[in-house]
Amino acid sequence: MIAVQTQLRSAGASAGGWVRRSSYLQKWVVLGTVIGVIAGLGAIAFYQALQIAGDLLLAGIGGYVVPTAAAEGGAHGTGHFTRWWAIPLVVALGGLLSGLLVTKLAPEAEGHGTDAAIDAVHRNPRMIRARAVVVKMITSAITIGSGGSGGREGPTAQISAGFGSLLARTLDLKPEDGRIAVSIGIGSGIGAIFGAPLGGAVLAADIVYKDDFEVEALVPGLVTSIVAYTVFGFAEGFSPMFGYAASGYEFNQPVQLVWFAVIGIVAGLVGLAYSTTFYGVADLVKRLPGNTIVKPAAGGLAVGLLALAIPQVLGTGYGWVQISLTREGLLDIPLWTILLLPFARIVATALSIGSGGSGGIFGPGMVIGAFTGGAVWRVLETFAPGVPHSPAPFVIVGMMACFGSIARAPLAIMLMVAEMTGNLTILAPAMVAVGIAYLIVRHFDRTIYRSQLANRDEAVAARLKQGLPLLGRVPVTEAMAVPRLVLHEDDRLADAVDRLSTAGIPGAPVIDSQQRFLGSVALDDLQVLAAKDPGGTLRRRVDATAPSTDTAATLDQVIDALPATVHWLTVLDDQRQVHGIVAFSDIVRAYHRALRADARRMSRVATSAGIQDVQVGAGSPLVGHRLDEQVLPDGVIVVAVRRADAMLLGLGAVHLEAGDLVTVLVRPDQQGAIRPLFDGDAVTAQRTAAADPGTHPS
CATH class of the missing domain: 3.10.580.10 (CBS-domain)
Structure with missing residues (x-):
């Protein structure tokens, strides 16, 4: 085994040397092709895993088959619950299994994978572990296959981004090349699973910033995305995900721009509600008592109960979008369901993923947008002039505007949805809706991806601050x-x-x-x-x-x-x-003085200090604070922070999170105050704060 590892390291060093000597074109044709192949294979693997999990859990145990998109057969599903009592139990079981695997094997696989990949682009492109990728794929298949509301893009993005991270480590890529490798991994994985290679390539350059564009990732992204799409399409087909929807639509009535503007306003507000609700639920769940195994199960149970009234919240929801693209299909769904469905999907996604389950939030965002557009069509269709006979244009533009705005990637999402629906003619009027929705979301400076930075200048400053x-x-x-x-x-x-x-x-x-x-x-x-x-x-x-x-x-x-x-x-x-x-x-000069002062402080504490390992409790006042905020009393120095399987140095930029195991140097006179401060013991903490007001953050 040691001999094999030595040979692999030698091969990696040799390949890395070739990459560093290669021209820009040679480098990214080779790296882009390799990442694209893995992205396509990863998309196939997850797609099949999701099919198996769905057949076994929601269909097999729950007795309910969800509708499917055109590229998956376009089936209408069972239409009713044969064992209604089993639905909440199956969704809860999926959450329980997902929470168990994540907690025991890879805690960083919790939640939606795209945000973790964006974080890796900005902080450390070598940080994505292979184990997290595998766990993410399995747990997401279980969460979504059991009926949890999630998207299938999160795992595929993390698979290909994780492989880009592996290349950065193995080939010792330069930091800027490592960031591009992870970025194009994100775009190609999502583009492959949705059958949208051009949108995936643009997404690689668009999604890492809120108000900027990573131009350097665009050309490599084109190579990677088309390879990934070809590999996935060879196994699963090349048809657009939702078929050729609205293929007969022509924009020839200027009055329609008014209705598309209405979609933009509504979609922007719904996008804000999506982001606010999702992270509000996620933050609340973290503060609630209970472990990370039980919480996803409780969230799944709540989603299952909600589904008894609104079954459209189960699974990915892509089949329901397919149904809503036709006039007959959308009119068959009760009006009250159409009006409530965007918000029901928001709640279901927050409970499924925000509670600690695993899956993407990209797909649900497009489903939410689709039914936002469908709801506007249902309301306007009865009286407004110029409203199309088919709801397809409104549903498609709703997808573009809602998620394109809250993901802060309007151009990429427009292209992806156009490819997924086989319709480029809708882009002209869609620009009105997407532009208005984006301006609304930008005004409130919100995003569904918390790891996004504002622009490239902020990214440079963040890397400097981290270093x-x-x-x-x-x-x-x-x-x-x-x-x-x-x-x-x-x-x-x-x-x-x-x-x-x-x-x-x-x-x-x-x-x-x-x-x-x-x-x-x-x-x-x-x-x-x-x-x-x-x-x-x-x-x-x-x-x-x-x-x-x-x-x-x-x-x-x-x-x-x-x-x-x-x-x-x-x-x-x-x-x-x-x-x-x-x-x-x-x-x-000031930085050198600060370094010398820290060294003197370390020497004073270290001469008489003891080492303690303390865990940050959920109720600790230290949760969410940075180490450089001076939240610890004098005589205490953080040496290291162990988070899951990762070891972080006790640097000022590190935020403390519940569950962190912190190694500290502590002077004897402070040893009694440290453990209750980290545990969050309210009574002891109050006494400590009264005795030493500097102990706690204000």
Whole structure:
């Protein structure tokens, strides 16, 4: 075995060397093809596992067969419950089995896998474990196959993203290449399982940010997605998931734009409700007593009871979307069910996945959007002019607008839904609905994927903060210096040049008559201006875009505010008056001082400290706090945090979570206060807080 491992490592090192020497085209054709093959095979494996689980659990034990999409046969299902009493029990059983496997084998497989993959892109593209991928596939098949409301994209995304992570580790890819490998894994896995390769390629570049686009992932994503789609299609067919829906639709009545705008408004609000409810339930479940095995079972039981009234909440729901694409099918569903179904699906998904079950939230989001569009059609169809005879255009646009907005990936979702329904002609009027829905969601700055960052600049800053966590603990006031020179807007250009040259500085802040900061000036620029107009003043020569920060900022925020071509900025107080100047050299010196102070603190504590392992309880006031927030009393230093099978260093950027096993160095006088603080013992914690108010976070 050791010999085999040695050979594999040698082969990986050799392949990694080839990748690093290869051109961009060679590298991503090879890596993209390999990731695409795994994505396609992973999609096939999960698709088959889901079919088996559904036949065994919901159909076999529960006696209920859900409708299927056109690409899966387009069956209408049983239509009624033959053993209604078994439905809640089967869904609860699925939650119980899923919770048991996740808790015992891979806790990080809990919830929806796409968000975990996005987190890996930003934090560490090598962090996805192979075990988590396997557990995710099995538990998601059980959760959804038993009737839980979830999507099949989460496991497929994690399979291919996990393989991209494995390549990053094995081939020792550069960080930027590792991030691309995981990103295109996400897109290709989702694109394959939904039969939407172009949408999957764009999704790889679109989904990791809320308001930006990872251009570097687009071309590799095209290679990976088409390979994954080809592999999956060879086994399962190449037909669009929902057939060629709305194939006869033509946009030829401008009044329809009004109704598509209505869909956009409603879909945006429903998307906000989806995100708020899902994470509200997930956060509530974490705070409730009980272990992670029982909670998914309780959530499944609640979903099963809800399904007795609204059976459309069971499983993926794609078959019900297929039915709603036809006039007869949608009219056969009672109006009250159509109106309630988007919200019932939201609740069912939150209970199934947010309680600790396993599955995707992408698919349910599109089902929610489909019935949002269907509900708008049912209401408008009876009286509004220009409403299409078929509900298909409204259902399709509802899918695009609802999930495209809350996933903050409107372009990718539009393309995916168009491919899934075999209809590109709907894109023109759909842009109105998607644009309005996206603006609504963006106004509230919400997303269904919490791991998304705003843009590439924020991603760079986050990686810097993670690598140098002390930056977030040092206030700018400890690094700044008193400015050697502050100029006034009425100063003459020639005088300003003389004063800057005498002080030997490249620039200075400029203030107005009220001592408020206006901007800054640079010596090089002023010398050119003064030669042309020596008697002119600084008033119209000030750079109002010059960077500044406030006295409450920390060094990581200062670095984030510094443009690449500027090496200093002005520190302002609440009245925008100049409080100091901080240069990059000041930041470096302050960081070194903080490092030395931490080393001295460690040496003082370590001389008499003992080591304790304490677990963070669900009721601990430390849950959710970062280590650099100084939530622990003096004399306590966190050495490491064990979370599931992962070991994290005790860095400032680490958030404490319930269940974490924390190794701490503790001085003898603090040993009695530590365990109740971590356990969350209310009585002891109150006494400790009274004796030492600094023990607890405010």
